[in-house]
Amino acid sequence: MSELTPARLAEEYLDYIAGVRRLSPCTVRAYSRDVRLYLEYSQVQAVSFPPDRRGLRGFLGFLHRNGLSPRSINRVLSALRGWFRYLQKREIISVDPLAEIEGLKTNRRLPEFLFAQEIDKMLSFEEDGFTGSRDHLIIELLYSTGCRVSEAAGIQIKDIRVAEGRIRVLGKGDNERFVYLGGPARKVLGEYLSFREALLRRRGKDSLQGGVFEGNLLVNQNGGALSVRSIRNIVAEAARRAELGKHVSPHTMRHSFATHLMDKGAGIRTVQELLGHSSLKATQVYTHVELDRLRWVHAKAHPHGSKNTPDRGSNTKDEIS
Template sequence: MTGTGVSDPVAASATAEQVTRYLDHLTVERGAATNTVTSYRRDLGRYEHYLVSRGITALSEVTENDVREFLVELRRGDRDAGQAPLADSSIARTLVAVRGFHKFAAAEGIVVDDVAHAVAPPRPARRLPKSLPIDEVLAILESAGAADHPRALRDRALLELLYSCGARISEAIALDVDDIDTETRAVRLRGKGGKERVVPVGGPAIDAIDAYLVRGRPALASRAKPALFLNARGGRLSRQSAWQVLSDAAQRAGLDKAVSPHTLRHSFATHLLDGGADVRVVQELLGHASVTTTQVYTLVTVNTMREVYATAHPRAR
């Protein structure tokens, strides 16, 4: 087989001949794009090399476990062969080629069973939520209320609320005036699936909301509207506009990173856990149906603890 970049023993294997048949099938009968066939040829060439290295020269000898072990090899890499470990996305792409090949072999009667059909791609690594240090959050909040005019008062109230109670941006812009109780310092949020929850609101956020209700919102409300956060025309503030409010505030605060409304939600959860809050309490505040969803934030705090330990403990290294 040509173009695989593998050694002669591999090229001479029966599996290599079957790969060639499969690639011809993709090209002629399926009309696959040239780039797709090239990608499959490279991925299956690596698969052939792996099988031969395990003493497997016939496709009928391959087991489901062999396919799974191949994915492990891809993730591990081969330093001696100059092959770097593959990312999960690249492994998943390679598995598509391998599964397609085995499915073709079974359909053509080359083998009895398709041993690769039940092999799943690796789970992508869990991405930790991005949160901001407390001083950067405070800088954003201060910059949002730098001016004393209706929209500035609204912007400060909106961002204070997002950080104070961890609300989703969709929950915040859906609020009506009656959903806020400034005396008991609580807000009623309507989350996913229409589920409601009442969460506490901190003093600075209540102060900002009071200032907005007294000096800001009346100037924006051209007619009677229940919405809490209004745009310049007196209608309910949109999701895009709320996002822009935060982006502008972050820019004025001098932050050179992307900041989204969800960043404030992540920061809310992380700062609570760093302060000793129970994960189940944070779950309720965030409106998560399962504590498993909230536990991703505990990974953030564990990583922070590791960093502090590594730099502060005399016997950490």
């Protein structure tokens, strides 16, 4: 037990969330950075382990003095909470040191989303063979399914149920769910699969299953799996080409998917399931988005509304018609 130093315990925890819980590499890197920041502070300040309330309050003061926002401080606390709970389960510590320390209050940011007309603009570009068809599919796929960019990048051919219009995706924590393709997405998917097959034949990728090339749905020009970064760049380029005047990411498409569902009367628990949220709390932000939209429409359309309300986009007439 003497060899189980805080640093060693931290490394074991990070291995656990990466290898057992299968959290995303981005989340693992963030947790690693936050836990190691605490370890450096505790070593310099000679904070006992496990820390007491006073030691943790000192760490929070250190973060504040170094300019971290309340949101960033809460992220650090979240990483430490996960670590301490892991140590409790292993019976390394008996009490969670953060049990009585609450997160800082923050102003909740509403997610950015696009109007349907803006998404139509992103999809109105001329297709050019394999690349154009694939990029078109990416926009349709993200908007039709609401899946995360990592989920889209990980879709395998065997996961697609074309006749049923659905795709099995692997979400956070290796949780599986089905997402659904609308008519336009299914049409573009069929066209893309033809281009994909021709490309893989040219590249000598002869791994066939049931007459269909298996592997990742989204591939690059060399036939390899398309990276998350490439998907982000494709989405950003589509928005630039459509002259939307705003930064658009795959997560913007996911927010648009959820917002438009709520706007058309979908229940919050249905949206939760489609998004793959483990907690309803994560989905409730979209009720705020809808209230914000209704407030904006009232301000613009009602004779006694606030005429100083800034425009939310280029589709103001469509929004209040």
